[in-house]
């Protein structure tokens with residue numbers, strides 16, 4: 001049974017500056033949804049509101065039957081995991097310590113890690129190719145290794161719903177592709193719901209099952225990738241000509257911007 005995540009008629013202003021305008025969407029349960037749009041279009045703000053970390057100025061976010069901000073933090077963390085765009089942690093923390101933070105919603109005060117906690121942490125480190133780096137501090141990692149440590153923290157949370165803001169930041173093309181393969185696998189093999197903000201439209205065309213395309217604080221197109229994503233829509237979204245190309249043995253196109 002999937003939790004549904006619904007945003008209804010959301011508007012949001014920072015101080016008096018409106019950045020989201022009456023946005024509504026139901027994220028497709030059990031699918032990989034990619035949110036794309038130009039810088040400043042409101043993607044991160046929308047994700048923060050969808051996660052319950054930020055309250056909308058008007059409108060409501062519902063996780064299942066409940067307003068998300070009314071669900072106690074511990075329960076919410078077991079149902080929804082969020083990776084912000086630039087997460088921060090003390091640089092002397094080890095990778096193991098960081099990933100263990102993903103288990104906080106399951107742990108009793110002052111208790112050590114349970115067998116289940118340890119297995120979730122080991123599994124998350126393996127899935128993100130961090131085996132052998134658990135004892136390194138964050139200061140001793142490359143930018144990409146640090147980013148993968150944050151993804152491991154989110155995986156260790158073992159929630160059915162993941163919201164990830166630019167998880168491929170700092171990753172080389174192979175690790176970025178592998179991260180998307182991992183998210184695809186979570187959806188296909190573990191029935192997770194994944195919502196991910198991406199700037200790389202070629203990763204979007206390769207992996208999105210569903211899309212939310214945002215411009216100037218509004219959703220200009222949303223729904224199944226095949227229905228929503230066209231050269232015309234992408235060109236309009238970014239204000240540059242976007243042309244599809246094809247390669248043999250691949251259904252989805254690549255995109256060239258000119």
Ligand SMILES: Nc1ncnc2c1ncn2[C@@H]1O[C@H](COP(=O)(O)OP(=O)(O)OP(=O)(O)O)[C@@H](O)[C@H]1O
Nearest residue numbers: 014015019037038039040041042043044045046085
């Ligand atoms: N803390 C803040 N205070 C004031 N304005 C903010 C704040 N955070 C974001 N904004 C503004 O809100 C708008 C939307 O920002 P947001 O980060 O949601 O966009 P985005 O689509 O995620 O951008 P990017 O692709 O650059 O990460 C932008 O105009 C931004 O300048």
